[in-house]
Amino acid sequence: MPPAGGHLAREGALLARGFLRALFVATALWLSACVPPDVLQPVPAPITAVVPPTPPPDATPAPVSGGAAALTPGLSPGVSPAQATATLAATARSWNDWDTYLTALLPEARPTADLLAGMTQYHLNVLLASDLTALTGEADIRYTNRETEPLDIVYLHLFPNLWDGGMTVSRALVAGQPVSPTYPSGDDVIGLPLAQPLRPGETVDLSLRFTTPVPQGGAGNYGELASQGGVLALAHFYPTVVVYDRGWHLETPSSQGDVIYHDASLYDVTFTAPDSLTVVATGATLDKTRGEPGTATWRLVGGPMRDFNIVASGHYEKSSVQVGDVAVNSYYLPADTGGGRQALEWAATALRTYQAAFGPYPYAELDVVGISTSAGGIEYPGMVAISLGLFGDWNSRAFFEAATVHEVAHQWWYNVVGNDQVNHPWLDESLAQYSTYLYYLSTYGEQGAKGFEDSLRARWERVNFAEKPIGLPVREYEGREYGAIVYGRGALFFLTLRDEIGEEKMAELLRRYYSEYAWQIASPEAFRTLAESVAGKDLGPLFEKWVYPR
Numbered sequence: 001m002p003p004a005g006g007h008l009a010r011e012g013a014l015l016a017r018g019f020l021r022a023l024f025v026a027t028a029l030w031l032s033a034c035v036p037p038d039v040l041q042p043v044p045a046p047i048t049a050v051v052p053p054t055p056p057p058d059a060t061p062a063p064v065s066g067g068a069a070a071l072t073p074g075l076s077p078g079v080s081p082a083q084a085t086a087t088l089a090a091t092a093r094s095w096n097d098w099d100t101y102l103t104a105l106l107p108e109a110r111p112t113a114d115l116l117a118g119m120t121q122y123h124l125n126v127l128l129a130s131d132l133t134a135l136t137g138e139a140d141i142r143y144t145n146r147e148t149e150p151l152d153i154v155y156l157h158l159f160p161n162l163w164d165g166g167m168t169v170s171r172a173l174v175a176g177q178p179v180s181p182t183y184p185s186g187d188d189v190i191g192l193p194l195a196q197p198l199r200p201g202e203t204v205d206l207s208l209r210f211t212t213p214v215p216q217g218g219a220g221n222y223g224e225l226a227s228q229g230g231v232l233a234l235a236h237f238y239p240t241v242v243v244y245d246r247g248w249h250l251e252t253p254s255s256q257g258d259v260i261y262h263d264a265s266l267y268d269v270t271f272t273a274p275d276s277l278t279v280v281a282t283g284a285t286l287d288k289t290r291g292e293p294g295t296a297t298w299r300l301v302g303g304p305m306r307d308f309n310i311v312a313s314g315h316y317e318k319s320s321v322q323v324g325d326v327a328v329n330s331y332y333l334p335a336d337t338g339g340g341r342q343a344l345e346w347a348a349t350a351l352r353t354y355q356a357a358f359g360p361y362p363y364a365e366l367d368v369v370g371i372s373t374s375a376g377g378i379e380y381p382g383m384v385a386i387s388l389g390l391f392g393d394w395n396s397r398a399f400f401e402a403a404t405v406h407e408v409a410h411q412w413w414y415n416v417v418g419n420d421q422v423n424h425p426w427l428d429e430s431l432a433q434y435s436t437y438l439y440y441l442s443t444y445g446e447q448g449a450k451g452f453e454d455s456l457r458a459r460w461e462r463v464n465f466a467e468k469p470i471g472l473p474v475r476e477y478e479g480r481e482y483g484a485i486v487y488g489r490g491a492l493f494f495l496t497l498r499d500e501i502g503e504e505k506m507a508e509l510l511r512r513y514y515s516e517y518a519w520q521i522a523s524p525e526a527f528r529t530l531a532e533s534v535a536g537k538d539l540g541p542l543f544e545k546w547v548y549p550r
């Protein structure tokens, strides 16, 4: 694909003259996205120290969009989160309202009727407390048993409690009746017992009333649930159904890597918060209505998606560009206009590249948002969150670009084609890194691609080229191994696979993998079987050498 525009083309030419390669190698120790902590070595200053000064949530109003006051308006002064549940917005939602859920989806990405009918439906009604320190809400969830055996309980993640987040459930209903929840291990998973076994194909309605604190310092493996740096990042704020695959996946995720492993689901969300916030969410914003003075209620819908996330700020500025049917938006702080527009260009170019290489992006919108996170970037459905610390720092420019395009690649590998990110992170992370390589090849030519490939090798070198399998669960990589093996050696595996089966078959493999596993969960064996089918030969020795545990 040609570069996106003149500016990028000039930069591409400059970087292709060897600069890019040098920059990559120099920053290789630092380069990653959905960043495992080790790849941030040498450890940069805390994000708050490298973010250009932005008013903290309680700062004096500044002359920016919405102003700092936007982060402090009260819904009703003194209302506690518990009291605030009384003012949850009235909702008018119905189950199986496919057209509403699919508002954000482009027609060609629509799942089959069978697939759609079995998806979990989330109806969330959420209120942000006046002091912005907590969310309270109700999660009404319609769950269908898509397994082959009856279920006598349904488990849900309360992810904030992985980090002592203080998320609580004050009421749990199954089919409208109160139940006594169980907590199988700690309080990060809640079980709702069913009065009668739920047979395959049957549906049950669950309802939970919950409160989730929003810590100023951030919770999450990368501080992705936080009110920090003038931005609210609300990852993991609601209860999410645990995946059942020959048993409930109740294992505790590692303290590095992604914790999300979800089935593609459908969302209809009502979010009440200060009116002056710019609210960016996964999916589409159906409408915004003003309620009590200073507050508004957003109706946010979307699906299929692996997760739902809201990011908000009273400070955000926005730039947009249209790529075919997709509106690409970038949200950034006023001090970061240059970086915000640059991220928009990179994301748009990545979108074109991956659409051509893998198949159509599913949604009408792709949002790039700056948040305070210790990761370089984090992927969400239709949303790419990038660390605010990268926006204004020329020294981290190579990382900034690679992180942005890596996260865009996750729209294909993680969101549309799902996988177990806890136990098989290579399927999405290593493939997102290979996709990033394709972006550099397409945008900057052979030399740019070589620069990125060198950075992958330099990353692997950090563990002395240890031939540790790329196919292990996150928890089995110690320290820097996760970044070195899954993000470095893992991407080199895909390059080796391409060399083994040829460029054309590699391209065909990824196109078929994308279309055949859309909205489902792919396993390593599924990938290998498809690869062998496309290649027309046994790839066992290659997978033994690179992927499988020994």
Ligand SMILES: [Zn+2]
Pocket (backbone or CB within 6 Å): 033, 034, 379, 406, 407, 410, 428, 429, 432
């Ligand atoms: Zn990633």
